[in-house]
Amino acid sequence: MDNAFGQPQTVVVLGGTSDLARAVVRRLASARADTVVLAGRDPEALARAAEEARDFGATATPLVTFDATDVADAGRAVADCFAAAGGEVDLVIVAVGRLGHQGADEDDPVAAGEGALVNFAWPVAALAGVRARLVAQGHGRILVMSSVAAIRVRPSAYLYGGAKAGLDRLCGGLADSLAGTGVSLVLLRPGFVRTKMTAGEPEPPLTTGVEPVAEAVVRGLATGQSVIWSPPILRPAMLVLRHLPAGLWRRVMDR
Amino acid sequence: MRLTGWGRTAPATSEVVRVSSEAQLAELLSAPLAPRGLGRSYGDAAQLAGGRVGDLTGLGGISEVDADGLVTAGAGVSLDALVRATLPAGWFLPVTPGTRQVTLGGALAADVHGKNHHRDGTLGAHVTRLRLVSPTGVHELTPADGERFWVHLGAMGLTGVLTEVTLRLLRVTSDRVLVDTERFSDLDGVMAAMVEGDHRYRYSVAWVDCAARGGRGRAVLTRGDHAEGADLGSASLEPPRPALLAVPVTAPPGLLSGATVAAFNELWFRRAPRHRVGEVQRLGTFFHPLDGLRDWNRLYGPRGFVQYQFAVPDAAAETVRVAVARLAVSRVPSFLAVLKRFGPADPAPLSFPQPGWTLALDLPVGPPGLPALLDGLDGLVTEAGGRVYLAKDARLAPASARAMYPRLGEFARLAADFDPAHRLTSDLDRRLRLREG
Numbered sequence: 001m002d003n004a005f006g007q008p009q010t011v012v013v014l015g016g017t018s019d020l021a022r023a024v025v026r027r028l029a030s031a032r033a034d035t036v037v038l039a040g041r042d043p044e045a046l047a048r049a050a051e052e053a054r055d056f057g058a059t060a061t062p063l064v065t066f067d068a069t070d071v072a073d074a075g076r077a078v079a080d081c082f083a084a085a086g087g088e089v090d091l092v093i094v095a096v097g098r099l100g101h102q103g104a105d106e107d108d109p110v111a112a113g114e115g116a117l118v119n120f121a122w123p124v125a126a127l128a129g130v131r132a133r134l135v136a137q138g139h140g141r142i143l144v145m146s147s148v149a150a151i152r153v154r155p156s157a158y159l160y161g162g163a164k165a166g167l168d169r170l171c172g173g174l175a176d177s178l179a180g181t182g183v184s185l186v187l188l189r190p191g192f193v194r195t196k197m198t199a200g201e202p203e204p205p206l207t208t209g210v211e212p213v214a215e216a217v218v219r220g221l222a223t224g225q226s227v228i229w230s231p232p233i234l235r236p237a238m239l240v241l242r243h244l245p246a247g248l249w250r251r252v253m254d255r
Numbered sequence: 256m257r258l259t260g261w262g263r264t265a266p267a268t269s270e271v272v273r274v275s276s277e278a279q280l281a282e283l284l285s286a287p288l289a290p291r292g293l294g295r296s297y298g299d300a301a302q303l304a305g306g307r308v309g310d311l312t313g314l315g316g317i318s319e320v321d322a323d324g325l326v327t328a329g330a331g332v333s334l335d336a337l338v339r340a341t342l343p344a345g346w347f348l349p350v351t352p353g354t355r356q357v358t359l360g361g362a363l364a365a366d367v368h369g370k371n372h373h374r375d376g377t378l379g380a381h382v383t384r385l386r387l388v389s390p391t392g393v394h395e396l397t398p399a400d401g402e403r404f405w406v407h408l409g410a411m412g413l414t415g416v417l418t419e420v421t422l423r424l425l426r427v428t429s430d431r432v433l434v435d436t437e438r439f440s441d442l443d444g445v446m447a448a449m450v451e452g453d454h455r456y457r458y459s460v461a462w463v464d465c466a467a468r469g470g471r472g473r474a475v476l477t478r479g480d481h482a483e484g485a486d487l488g489s490a491s492l493e494p495p496r497p498a499l500l501a502v503p504v505t506a507p508p509g510l511l512s513g514a515t516v517a518a519f520n521e522l523w524f525r526r527a528p529r530h531r532v533g534e535v536q537r538l539g540t541f542f543h544p545l546d547g548l549r550d551w552n553r554l555y556g557p558r559g560f561v562q563y564q565f566a567v568p569d570a571a572a573e574t575v576r577v578a579v580a581r582l583a584v585s586r587v588p589s590f591l592a593v594l595k596r597f598g599p600a601d602p603a604p605l606s607f608p609q610p611g612w613t614l615a616l617d618l619p620v621g622p623p624g625l626p627a628l629l630d631g632l633d634g635l636v637t638e639a640g641g642r643v644y645l646a647k648d649a650r651l652a653p654a655s656a657r658a659m660y661p662r663l664g665e666f667a668r669l670a671a672d673f674d675p676a677h678r679l680t681s682d683l684d685r686r687l688r689l690r691e692g
Contacts, residue, residue: 138305
């Protein structure tokens with residue numbers, strides 16, 4: 001159960017090897033999270049993430065593997081995660097995603113389509129399974145990693161940003177649909193975060209690290225925010241940026 | 256329906272069923288159920304997210320008081336209603352918590368104590384018979400049943416649902432209390448005075464301003480006993496009046512900041528006399544000052560508050576000082592803390608009081624350092640052989656509960672006799688896994 005400070009005890013992480021998810025798990029495990037189910041593609045990376053979660057206080061860290069390009073398998077992956085949790089789940093973190101290489105991917109129909117599967121279709125399929133289970137248990141929260149890139153899609157990252165935009169909007173509607181069920185959905189909209197996913201990419205203004213974002217997540221879970229911006233300045237900044245004329249927007253974002 | 260405890264944290268969406276009979280209860284217990292009275296537990300004891308909550312306030316009925324002071328009442332009767340019904344005939348609660356707005360069943364499920372624990376024990380110690388419905392049937396129990404009676408007191412509703420209670424009231428000849436008040440400029444002073452003199456009074460409580468004097472605290476000690484009608488020259492036995500004032504809306508976040516709390520505490524301290532003997536106070540003023548302001552929990556704003564109440568043995572008086580000092584350093588705003596002495600524990604396996612000290616702190620949710628501060632205090636309290644009060648708790652870790660309540664295993668075994676399939680539960684139970692022993 002979540003306690004008075006919004007600290008969960010049982011957590012499922014889809015995309016458990018992501019740097020950001022791991023930073024969040026470290027904080028949750030050092031508070032009250034004793035059962036952390038980690039799901040991802042690479043068993044070795046999952047094992048390392050599990051060991052880290054235990055170092056920070058988790059006592060049970062079952063692992064589930066899945067391939068985020070296999071949308072038909074998402075339901076099975078979610079079912080396995082809930083079974084592994086061994087009881088009711090307080091928080092599901094959806095941290096599945098990949099940045100890709102737009103320069104190469106935009107000319108490659110297979111790669112472009114796969115990016116949309118990983119960043120949009122698979123998370124949507126997984127959310128269907130998560131939603132049904134949490135609504136049935138009558139409580140729980142879903143944290144979905146969206147991105148500031150979803151608010152206005154940048155020319156240099158439209159494949160990633162566009163898929164995230166779809167996920168972000170869908171989750172907005174899903175969150176509203178959950179009113180009265182005891183279940184809620186929290187959208188995380190971080191700015192550009194320095195992680196292994198973004199290594200080598202040029203850093204835009206307001207680039208941040210995983211620790212400040214993880215801190216914002218834990219604070220947001222404690223205060224019951226429905227949308228978490230990190231850094232917080234992005235919220236007013238995007239309000240302005242999303243309404244810039246297209247020419248000016250291109251000049252600002254992709255000099 | 257969205258439910259929370261009095262602290263207004265950790266909301267649960269539950270189906271609330273109003274219970275009006277034992278037969279209906281027996282039916283409800285074919286599925287998980289969390290019993291709820293007036294919702295004055297601070298945390299998650301009377302809610303079940305995604306499940307069913309039984310509202311027991313409909314189990315009413317108060318008998319005549321017999322010549323020995325024995326009264327039988329429905330478990331859904333509030334202490335307020337019981338006082339209204341019995342005070343005019345010269346009877347009062349043998350033990351009363353800080354509010355009358357709790358049900359009798361809830362009070363016993365928490366095994367509440369009052370300002371007289373050092374001499375009269377908990378409310379449970381004055382119960383001569385209880386009736387409860389559990390999945391194994393209807394049970395009538397008296398103290399002669401030993402552990403099968405005591406297991407239900409302090410059980411937080413996890414062994415069965417109390418439906419009717421017989422308890423022995425206290426004979427009084429007036430509706431007034433004679434109160435001695437003393438002011439102390441630090442915590443050591445008030446603690447010494449309580450150790451030295453509490454045995455001379457039926458009731459004793461100290462209010463501590465934790466933020467004062469760099470963490471050394473300051474305090475107002477009030478002690479007293481019922482006034483004799485003959486001495487007062489008036490034998491008025493008028494029950495306390497209902498609250499005239501209410502907090503109409505939830506306060507904006509941050510109303511209770513360090514500055515406003517410090518100002519309030521300052522006013523309150525200055526208002527108290529340095530030393531005054533034999534002041535005549537009304538029962539309500541002395542026992543239930545906060546009942547005069549309905550919905551006062553709304554003052555803490557939308558995020559609510561937690562109450563941290565712990566008990567430690569006499570040998571660990573230092574823990575009280577350290578807790579007050581840490582709180583002062585943390586700059587988490589704290590309204591007056593309540594300090595009391597406890598007498599011997601009763602035989603109930605999950606009862607909170609144990610001989611020594613108890614300190615209760617009201618703390619707004621919000622300051623980022625608060626969760627870790629309280630986790631740190633859990634460590635100190637556990638090390639000292641103490642515990643925190645489950646009726647107040649909303650944030651303890653399961654392992655801490657295990658360390659603080661070493662009789663949980665015994666509790667789980669006895670509870671299984673009354674509820675083998677673990678139907679009786681709550682968010683508190685699920686969070687702390689109390690029935691796993």
